[in-house]
């Protein structure tokens with residue numbers, strides 16, 4: 001079946017996202033736009049994913065995810081079949097993360113929000129920093145937990161695997177790469193790689209319409225992870 005997805009959306013937990021990127025606002029906007037599956041992928045954290053899953057209920061599938069910034073300053077989208085696996089991965093990230101304190105005036109707030117859209121906390125450490133794990137180590141930790149890594153916005157001139165390394169190491173075995181919506185150039189002629197575009201939305205209006213599709217066996221996290229792997 002063909003499903004409409006947007007697998008890269010930031011909630012108000014990311015300092016760079018707007019404060020109205022609450023679990024309910026994101027879910028309602030995605031439902032309104034007719035999407036089948038979305039992923040909330042905050043920088044090095046996942047505190048609002050559970051609330052989004054609760055807010056969505058049976059209306060929309062939320063693929064548990066996170067956007068990690070590796071030691072090489074490469075953004076990697078990490079997706080899991082279930083919230084428990086994502087939370088276990090998050091404790092690994094915490095263990096390898098020593099960031100300075102966030103300055104909300106300068107970078108923005110990092111809000112933890114529950115399924116009723118109530119602010120229940122704020123992350124203190126600046127989430128837009130690198131963790132102390134290499135790309136290879138992130139891939140290992142994600143796959144160990146049944147997840148998949150998709151290098152983010154590979155066409156961008158910063159924080160992408162191509163901008164930082166200049167190439168995509170074949171031994172890492174990536175099968176899907178994310179490109180920006182505006183990407184028009186051909187990155188590779190290698191037809192073994194799939195390209196997926198997402199919004200990388202930091203505000204509600206930027207969430208995709210039905211325009212980015214995946215072909216999966218069924219509408220489930222397992223099936224999507226399989227497709228991206």
Ligand SMILES: [Zn+2]
Pocket residue numbers: 067075152153159
């Ligand atoms: Zn990014």
Ligand SMILES: [Zn+2]
Pocket residue numbers: 008010067200
């Ligand atoms: Zn992002």
